[in-house]
Amino acid sequence: MRPTDETNPHRVVSHLSDLLDARGLTLVQLAALTGVTVANLSVLKNGRARAIRFSTLTAICDALQCQPGEILEVAAPN
Numbered sequence: 371m372r373p374t375d376e377t378n379p380h381r382v383v384s385h386l387s388d389l390l391d392a393r394g395l396t397l398v399q400l401a402a403l404t405g406v407t408v409a410n411l412s413v414l415k416n417g418r419a420r421a422i423r424f425s426t427l428t429a430i431c432d433a434l435q436c437q438p439g440e441i442l443e444v445a446a447p448n
Contacts (some may be wrong), residue, residue, distance in 0.1 A: 381445040386415040389434050389441065404429035 390400060397415065403407045405433075406426050413419045414426075427438055 374413070380420075381447065382412055383443045383445050384417050384419065384441065385443060386430070386441055389436060392437070393434060395434075400430070400433060403433040406430070 374433075383441060390396065395403075395409055395431075397411045400401050400406075404426070404431055410426070411430075414422060422442075426439070430441060
């Protein structure tokens with residue numbers, strides 16, 4: 371884990387990729403299920419998101435039948 375700085379301003383880690391793999395889904399399929407664009411899901415999946423709307427998080431949780439804590443985690447500081 372990289373330290374928090376201008377290029378990595380937070381320690382929030384996304385597990386969306388793991389959840390998609392476990393369910394055999396692609397970003398395109400998740401986008402169709404949620405109404406969220408592939409581009410926005412990709413930003414979240416790749417850990418580049420700076421924010422997430424509760425409505426987006428709710429849609430993802432509904433589609434993947436999971437809880438927010440399964441998608442996002444705050445990593446321990448270095």
